[in-house]
Amino acid sequence: xxxxxxxxxxxxxxxxxxxxxxxxxxxxxxxxxxxxxxxxxxxxxxxxxxxxxxxxxxxxxxxxxxxxxxxxxxxxxxxxxxxxxxxxxxxxxxxxxxxxxxxxxxxxxxxxxxxxxxxxxxxxxxxxxxxxxxxxxxxxxxxxxxxxxxxxxxxxxxxxxxxxxxxxxxxxxxxxxxxxxxxxxxxxxxxxxxxxxxxxxxxxxxxxxxxxxxxxxxxxxxxxxxxxxxxxxxxxxxxxxxxxxxxxxxxxxxxxxxxxxxxxxxxxxxxxxxxxxxxxxxxxxxxxxxxxxxxxxxxxxxxxxxxxxxxxxxxxxxxxxxxxxxxxxxxxxxxxxxxxxxxxxxxxxxxxxxxxxxxxxxxxxxxxxxxxxx
Numbered sequence: 001x002x003x004x005x006x007x008x009x010x011x012x013x014x015x016x017x018x019x020x021x022x023x024x025x026x027x028x029x030x031x032x033x034x035x036x037x038x039x040x041x042x043x044x045x046x047x048x049x050x051x052x053x054x055x056x057x058x059x060x061x062x063x064x065x066x067x068x069x070x071x072x073x074x075x076x077x078x079x080x081x082x083x084x085x086x087x088x089x090x091x092x093x094x095x096x097x098x099x100x101x102x103x104x105x106x107x108x109x110x111x112x113x114x115x116x117x118x119x120x121x122x123x124x125x126x127x128x129x130x131x132x133x134x135x136x137x138x139x140x141x142x143x144x145x146x147x148x149x150x151x152x153x154x155x156x157x158x159x160x161x162x163x164x165x166x167x168x169x170x171x172x173x174x175x176x177x178x179x180x181x182x183x184x185x186x187x188x189x190x191x192x193x194x195x196x197x198x199x200x201x202x203x204x205x206x207x208x209x210x211x212x213x214x215x216x217x218x219x220x221x222x223x224x225x226x227x228x229x230x231x232x233x234x235x236x237x238x239x240x241x242x243x244x245x246x247x248x249x250x251x252x253x254x255x256x257x258x259x260x261x262x263x264x265x266x267x268x269x270x271x272x273x274x275x276x277x278x279x280x281x282x283x284x285x286x287x288x289x290x291x292x293x294x295x296x297x298x299x300x301x302x303x304x305x306x307x308x309x310x311x312x313x314x315x316x317x318x319x320x321x322x323x324x325x326x327x328x329x330x331x332x333x334x335x336x337x338x339x340x341x342x343x344x345x346x347x348x349x350x351x352x353x354x355x356x357x358x359x360x361x362x363x364x365x366x367x368x369x370x371x372x373x374x
Contacts, residue, residue: 025060028052029067032082033075049078056086061121062100068114080117087121096125105133112142119145138175143361150176154184166192173201177362179318203364204257204356205277208336209234210248210265212273215241216339221272222296222310228274228335229300241271256318258292261338262351268340271351275336279357280369283329287365292320292354296339301325302332312341313348319362320354327357331369 031048056064064083068076090096101122105115122129130152137149153172157165169188173196176182186196199206214226227238234247252259261273289299289306294316298308307323340351357365 025052025056025063028055028082029064029079032078033067033071035075035078045075045078049082052082053085056082058086058090058095058097059100061087061090061097062104062118065104065110065114065118068117069111083117084121087124091121091124096121098122098126098129101125102129108141112140112144116142116144138171139363140175141361143177146175146361147178147181150178150181154181157188166194177358198255199257201364202257202356203358203366204354205279205334205367206252206254206257206259208250208259208275208277210250210261210273210275211238211240211245212261212265213241213245213268213271214273215270216272217241217270217342219270219310219339219341221270222298222337222339224272226272226274228276229337232276232333232335234276241268247276256354257356258316258352258354260352261340262349267349267351269344270342271340273338273340273351275338275353275355277334278369279327279332279334279367281327281329281332281365282368285327285365286360287325287327287357288360288362289323289325289334290319290321290356290358290362291323291336292316292318293338293352294350295353296341297353298337299323300333300335302328310339312339313343313350316350316352316354318354324360327365 028048028051032045032052035042035045052064061083064079064086068079068083071079087096101118104110104118105122108115110118119129119133133145134149134152137145138153140146140149150172153168153175157168157172160168165188169185169192173182173185173189176185182196182198182201186198189196198204211228214224215221227236237244237246239245248265250259250264252264254260259275262268265273289301291297291299294313296310296312299306306325307321309321336353336355338351338353341348357367359365
């Protein structure tokens with residue numbers, strides 16, 4: 001018996017007997033989401049998953065998706081299995097709740113990962129939904145869905161010429177946050193005579209107040225609270241590793257936004273530098289601080305240590321570290337401590353940092369003041 005026929009027979013049986021499972025999926029979902037760490041409730045949840053997989057009707061699909069919004073990772077994984085089993089039966093029977101799935105995807109209050117799952121199944125039931133959706137996804141909070149929208153526009157631009165192509169490339173850029181896609185767009189814009197400022201696009205901070213070097217011989221400087229960690233006085237003078245040190249205001253012209261301490265100051269070894277800037281925003285907001293460096297580092301925001309990593313020379317990559325955080329309305333302070341060790345190999349000479357502030361999708365958040373990202 002085919003999957004479609006089985007599905008239809010079950011549906012007819014339920015209708016004829018007047019039996020309804022309206023409350024049952026909610027109860028099964030409750031059993032699944034009640035599972036605790038270390039396997040507490042695991043047997044009950046496992047049985048509930050199997051039952052939900054076999055009995056969930058098309059009308060229950062959005063209910064399961066909604067439960068995944070707040071479920072912990074284990075329960076969400078089980079709910080996903082139940083959803084996909086029920087969605088597969090509904091798709092085979094041509095009974096997918098297209099309108100409900102589309103409404104779920106359009107509701108950005110749902111979590112990105114669950115909206116993405118709903119979107120994938122919506123396309124299986126209605127491939128034309130892609131045409132309706134993708135133009136609206138360039139600012140989507142789901143990084144995957146935004147990437148899809150940008151990829152579609154890149155593909156269109158590659159098939160176009162002249163002003164039409166240029167307009168499409170620019171439209172794609174408005175949603176592009178992934179480095180590989182931005183590079184492809186930047187190459188096309190450069191060829192068209194409109195080079196892209198990637199520092200501006202990504203919101204990389206290239207203007208810092210810098211002070212140092214302080215001592216990091218024998219790697220002893222990482223835990224030491226040198227004066228900038230306790231006070232920010234841009235007119236102060238302190239005892240440094242090689243004598244008195246003062247704050248300098250420096251700017252990087254590197255195309256990739258790297259702030260190269262070895263180039264802008266001196267290539268000190270066994271040293272610590274501090275970088276300071278102010279970052280102004282109009283309202284309280286969650287952000288991500290994204291950083292790339294081959295050096296040990298610490299980050300303070302508004303005087304609070306938010307992340308530290310004591311590791312040297314694993315390479316430097318774009319958005320290598322992603323630190324969730326918050327900015328308050330008005331002026332915020334950002335302080336970085338960047339440490340260099342004493343290794344002499346060629347590959348251990350990099351002493352630089354690439355730093356930006358963005359939202360959770362990677363879209364740049366720009367400072368309202370000139371002291372932040374330009």
